Amino acid sequence: MKVVIMGCGRVGAWLARQLDADGYSVTVLDTDPYSFRRLNFPRHLPDYKGTALIGNGIDQEALKRAGIEEADVFFALTQGDNRNVMAAQIAKHIFNVPRVICRIYDPLRQELYSTLGLEAISPTTEFAQTLKERLES
Numbered sequence: 425m426k427v428v429i430m431g432c433g434r435v436g437a438w439l440a441r442q443l444d445a446d447g448y449s450v451t452v453l454d455t456d457p458y459s460f461r462r463l464n465f466p467r468h469l470p471d472y473k474g475t476a477l478i479g480n481g482i483d484q485e486a487l488k489r490a491g492i493e494e495a496d497v498f499f500a501l502t503q504g505d506n507r508n509v510m511a512a513q514i515a516k517h518i519f520n521v522p523r524v525i526c527r528i529y530d531p532l533r534q535e536l537y538s539t540l541g542l543e544a545i546s547p548t549t550e551f552a553q554t555l556k557e558r559l560e561s
Contacts (some may be wrong), residue, residue, distance in 0.1 A: 425448050425449065425496045425497065426448075426449045426451075426491060426495045426496050426497075427443055427449065427450045427495065427496065427497045427498075427499070428450075428451050428453065428487070428490050428491060428492055428495045428497070428498045428499070428515075428521075429450065429452045429453065429498075429499045429501060430453045430454070430481030430498070430499065430501060430502060430508075430511050431452075431453075431499075431500065431501035431502035431503075431508075432452045432453075432456075432459040432460055432462055432463065432476065433459065433462070433501065433502070433503065434462065435501050435527070436452060436454070436462075436499070436501040436502075437452070437460075437462030437463050437465075438462075439499065439501070440452045440463060440472065440474060441465075441469045441472055442469070443474075444470075444472050444473055444474045445469050445470050449474070450472075450474035450475070451474060451475040451476075451477060451490045451491050452474065452475070452476045452477070453477050453478075453479050453480075453481050453486060453487070454477075454478065454479075455478065455480050456478075457478050463476060475490075475491075477489055477490050481500060481502070481507065481511035482511050482514060484514065484518065487514065487515070487519065492515060492519045493519055495515070495519070495521050496521070496522055496523065497521065497522070497523045497524075497525070498511075498512070498515035498516075498521045498523070498524045498525070499526070499527075500512045500515070500524070500525070500526035500527065501526075501527050502527075505528050505529055505530055505533055508526040508527055508528060509526060509533070509537055509542065509544075511526070512524045512525075512526040512537075512542050512544075513542070516541070516542065524542065524543060525543045525544075525545065526542060526543070526544050526545070527544075527545055527546075527547060528544045528546050529546060529547065529548050530548070531548050531549045533546075534546035534548075534549065
């Protein structure tokens with residue numbers, strides 16, 4: 425399975441390492457080359473053997489270099505909700521990626537984007553729910 429991840433922050437790098445270790449074909453795209461240092465950690469996972477490319481996930485040419493046209497899954501995991509939703513829309517509607525998942529911090533936006541057919545996850549609501557469940561247990 426071919427996976428393209430936009431954003432090599434903590435979540436993107438961690439996901440890339442895990443998926444690569446599980447045998448997925450992984451390409452990570454980020455605007456900051458320094459962010460790729462995260463692909464070497466944690467040390468207990470095997471060395472990252474996937475691809476790391478400098479580029480902006482809302483740039484169609486950068487997405488093509490990342491292999492978006494053959495991707496089975498696209499993750500938009502940058503710190504910016506606007507960039508994540510734009511890249512997710514491009515992946516879904518221009519490149520017809522079968523599964524597109526994006527991180528949206530703003531719970532109101534997450535709900536709206538879900539109604540537009542995007543698989544949007546809000547870590548804000550997920551973590552708040554986890555805390556509530558812990559309080560109640």
